[in-house]
Amino acid sequence: METKIGEIARRFGLKVSTIIPLRAVYLVDSNEGRFCLKKINYKEDKLLFLYGAKEYLAENGFDRTDRYRTVYRKPFVKYKDDLYIMTKWIDGRECDFHNPLEIQEAARNLGRFHIASKGYVALENSKAKSDLGKWTKIYLQRCEDLIYIKNLVKMKSVKDTVDTLFLRNVDTCYRMGLSAVQMLQGNGYFEQVEEEEKEYYLCHHDYTYHNIIVDMEGNQHVIDFDYCKYELRCYDLAHLIMRNIRRFYWDFDMAMELIDSYHQVRSLSDRELKLMATLFQFPQRFWRVCNRYYYEKYGWTEDVFLRYLEETIGDMPFQIDFLEKYYKKFM
Known part of the structure; x- marks a missing residue:
């Protein structure tokens, strides 16, 4: 049967x-x-x-x-x-993000993807997805999430190690988030949105190692478009960079190599480079970890959450050092 x-x-x-x-x-x-x-x-x-x-x-x-x-x-x-x-x-393997040559090729291939996507108009009866123009709203909502969680934790009569560590760092992350919002307004975010909105560019929105398959000839194939949408192209590049440099203490030179690799295929404007700074600036990982534990009740034990939170907070000095170098070069 x-x-x-x-x-x-x-x-x-x-x-x-x-x-x-x-x-x-x-x-x-x-x-x-x-x-x-x-x-x-x-x-x-x-x-x-x-x-x-x-x-x-x-x-x-x-x-x-x-x-x-x-x-x-x-x-x-x-x-x-x-x-x-x-x-x-597709017969092949996941892209090796520990191999500098493969990451650089992934950046170039991302540029090719963005160029080829220009002008895509959604089919009849399809549902177009877009995050164009939403960064400010998203950032502000996530900043509000941090304040909401902070108030919840402060109301607890007994605070554990996790709560104490969170309260010690939440204000710094909140200020980093608000600063990212101000940077959007000052670096031409809505002008860039208006410009790209007319051209209908796509963003993969989950461009990472397991969605890049390298075949037997070394060609890279992009798979799993579930999060694909209309969005600023620099979002994809910034997140590709962050996924890699975090593992190497926010390695500035690695970030520049990926920007240069992408730039070989598609030129980045000064405005795009400045807008990428807001993505590097926003404390996304701190927000995500805390939101999952306190707000979404993700199911983590206290020990697991404490480890994630300590890793995230321990990462911040390297992030800040990276930002200082990035600002000096591009802002």
């Missing part, structure tokens, strides 16, 4: 030989090669936006992505109330 997953794979028009479950996906061997089958947790209109984005990128020369297999011109199969997608399996 055919299994549910086997039936879904067959509906994609394949003769299936084997199906192997791998974490949240299925590896499907078929008469047309290997594919990745996955149930998605979002609606058809969002999927159509992502499908259109990948097809548009391919039309513009950026075809190394996990494009969708279509059935009757639709990039999904519906099984009861669930949507399933199928993409070509």
